[in-house]
Amino acid sequence: QVQLVESGGGSVQAGGSLRLSCAASGVTRSIPCMAWFRQVPGKEREGVAVFYIGGGSPYYDDSVKGRFTISQDKAKNTLYLQMNSLKPEDTAMYYCAAGRPDSVCSLVPRMYSYWGQGTQVTVSS
Numbered sequence: 001q002v003q004l005v006e007s008g009g010g011s012v013q014a015g016g017s018l019r020l021s022c023a024a025s026g027v028t029r030s031i032p033c034m035a036w037f038r039q040v041p042g043k044e045r046e047g048v049a050v051f052y053i054g055g056g057s058p059y060y061d062d063s064v065k066g067r068f069t070i071s072q073d074k075a076k077n078t079l080y081l082q083m084n085s086l087k088p089e090d091t092a093m094y095y096c097a098a099g100r101p102d103s104v105c106s107l108v109p110r111m112y113s114y115w116g117q118g119t120q121v122t123v124s125s
Contacts, residue, residue, distance in 0.1 A: 009119030022096030033105035038092035047107025
């Protein structure tokens with residue numbers, strides 16, 4: 001089992017920055033990838049960025065490319081999402097997710113078995 005705990009959400013004005021953190025614990029050595037997703041009420045959960053644990057360039061949704069950066073601190077077993085130049089349309093609940101050992105790493109939510117509880121990000125204009 002893997003446990004994920006997000007933190008770092010909050011309220012900012014458009015153009016501002018936030019850094020989200022996701023602390024992972026449990027059996028994490030076989031996880032091939034971790035990702036950030038976001039969801040607003042009434043809409044489907046959408047993928048934001050994927051980090052490949054074994055190496056390789058992260059993958060970003062077009063809507064955040066150039067503004068968000070996903071990274072990992074292996075020593076702390078923590079995943080980050082640095083969000084710059086935030087826009088009101090970035091407002092959502094943000095979730096951290098970890099893939100199964102046999103996952104095809106992508107921005108498809110059903111590829112991920114482990115989820116955090118979410119952290120709210122609100123961007124005002």
